[in-house]
Amino acid sequence: xxRKTHLAAALIxxxxxxxxxxxxxxxxxxxxxxVAGLLxxxxxxxxxxxxxxxxxxxxxxxxxxxxxxxxxxxxxxGGFLAAGTIGSGIAEALIAAxxxxxxxxxxxxxxxxxxxxxxxxxxFGFGHGLAHGLEEPDxxxxxxxxxxxxxxxxxxxxxxxxAARLIxxxxxxxxxxxxx
Numbered sequence: 001x002x003r004k005t006h007l008a009a010a011l012i013x014x015x016x017x018x019x020x021x022x023x024x025x026x027x028x029x030x031x032x033x034x035v036a037g038l039l040x041x042x043x044x045x046x047x048x049x050x051x052x053x054x055x056x057x058x059x060x061x062x063x064x065x066x067x068x069x070x071x072x073x074x075x076x077x078g079g080f081l082a083a084g085t086i087g088s089g090i091a092e093a094l095i096a097a098x099x100x101x102x103x104x105x106x107x108x109x110x111x112x113x114x115x116x117x118x119x120x121x122x123x124f125g126f127g128h129g130l131a132h133g134l135e136e137p138d139x140x141x142x143x144x145x146x147x148x149x150x151x152x153x154x155x156x157x158x159x160x161x162x163a164a165r166l167i168x169x170x171x172x173x174x175x176x177x178x179x180x
Contacts, residue, residue: 033141037148040132041156046095050128051153053102054121055160060106064114069157071118073150075125080146082126083133091134094127128153 041047058068079091101120104110112120132149136142 032145034144034148037145037150038152040145040149041152046099047128047153048156050095050098050102050124051156052160053099053106054124055157055162056164057102057105057110057117057160058157059161059164060109061111061114061117065161067114068117068121069154069161072121072125072157073154075122076129076132076150076153077146079126079129079131080133080136081129083130083136086130091127091131094124095131098124098127 041051054072055069058065061068102124111117132146136145
């Protein structure tokens with residue numbers, strides 16, 4: 001049987017070894033407007049995974065979980081706005097870390113206090129928003145793109161949240177660690 005720690009280490013390693021070109025952010029059609037923003041989260045594995053996992057992780061919480069996606073989306077907007085003042089080096093690292101950490105959090109059913117969970121998702125959301133802000137021209141169409149990617153990101157997180165809530169806690173299959 002696979003140990004939790006081995007599974008977590010494998011997921012983190014895969015996330016960190018993924019080449020930047022495989023991530024969703026390059027070439028999404030800067031300034032192409034609302035429809036491009038709506039479609040973008042659906043075309044990149046990193047964004048799709050992060051949004052769904054954030055929703056699932058939020059839905060697994062007994063209370064206060066609905067605030068987690070709101071915090072993630074607000075941080076995405078903050079990252080987009082801060083893009084002109086922050087270098088590009090950190091964005092892709094935060095995105096890779098977000099997917100790996102959220103996968104581990106869901107698999108291990110981590111449930112830190114709500115402020116800690118909000119802070120973690122805030123950092124991850126900031127990275128996703130920063131990546132988009134670095135690639136968008138400063139024009140009105142960029143704001144249409146932002147509206148679209150925030151809308152689809154919210155829908156993906158809502159889907160993950162709903163999926164987690166549809167499975168009663170008593171029916172969830174626990175991950176067993178040898179010796180338990």
